[in-house]
Amino acid sequence: MLPKPASPLRFSRLLLTGAAGYLGRxxxxxxxxxxEVLRLSDRNDLGSAAEGEEVQITSLENKDQVTTLLQGVNAVVHLGGISTEQPWDTILAGNILGMVNLYEAARLQGVKRIVFASSNHVTGFYRQDEVVNTRMPPKPDGFYGLSKAFGEDVAQMYWDRWSIETVSIRIGSSTPEPKDRRMLATWLSFDDLERLVVAALTAPIVGHSIIYGMSDNQTTWWDNTHAKHIGYRPLDSSDVFRPTVEARQQSIDKNDPAAIYQGGAFVKATPHG
Structure with missing residues (x-):
């Protein structure tokens, strides 16, 4: 975990949505x-509030609840919503309606900075032999990636119309360590995720900026040249895990769509049911 920052970087009240989820925890x-105060929200149990915390159980699809949630907030780290491929109705509630509710609440409550957990699955149907920058067209690999592409468009509209700034982070694979060869390119350490979120919260001017969330990996499919103004500098790398990962996964089926496309197994996931 990073050292505690100096006081100029502190917020009076910061909101973390999706606080009961994997990355939220x-x-x-x-x-x-x-x-000074961290407000936590999720639709699931968050436990008791610790010192300096506020807990609010909130369903993102409930407009009134979300409007109340953003009252008195300086900035939002939005990790809430659905984070895997799911049936459309589930995606629609959490990631489409929920995203509009969040930004409408931000507009009504005067919140001017949001860090949005987008996803690399916005561009999941680019091939693994391509390098993608943040200005290339989306190629979502399913309903989940499609919903995150929509979320980025919501962020852009609210910047253009109402000057609400957003950094959309296309998070790669944020885990304790990479699990397979694909993750050698997509891995984002928890410490680097923290560095990226803090940079996104505190960069002086971001408008609506998109950045891929990855550590300083030797192998990468993503080019963050257009996001250098955010000031993110990853300090970790998947390469320390490379010998172990390659020994565990000694061969790759090059005819497998999960090995062809950047979205990995998401390009084969069944969204219906």
Whole structure:
């Protein structure tokens, strides 16, 4: 975990949505160091509020709940919503309606900075032998990636019309360590995720910026040249895990769509049911 920041980087009240999720649980103690009060929301149980925390159970598809949630907030780290390929109705509620509700609440409550957990699956149907920059057209690999592409468009519209700034982070694979060869390119350490979120919260001017969330990996499919103004500098790398990963996965089926496309197994996931 990073050292506690100096006081100029602190917020009075920071909101973390999706705080009961996988990355939300990891970011909860980390983000508390950057604010006087950390407001936590999720539709699932968040446990008791610790010192300096506020807990609000919220369904993103409930407009009134979300409007109340953003009252008195300086900035939002939006990890809430659905994070895997799911049936359309589930995606629609959490990632489409929920995204519009969040930005409408931000507009009504005067919140001017959002860090949005987008996803590399926005461009999941680019091939693994291509390098993608943040200005290339989306190629979503399923309903999940499609919903995140929509979320980026929502962020752009609210910047253009109402001057709400957003950094959309196309998160790669944020895990304790890479699990397979694909993750050698997509891996994002928890410490680097924290660095990226803090940079996105504190960069002076971002408008609507898109950045891929990855560590300093030797192998990469993503070019963040157009996001250098955010000031993110990854300090970790998947390469320390490379010998172990390659020994565990000694061969790749080059006819497998999961090995052809950047989205990996998501390009084969069944969204219906």
């Amino acid at each position: 990891e970011m909860r103690p980390r983000l508390k160091a950057y604010c």
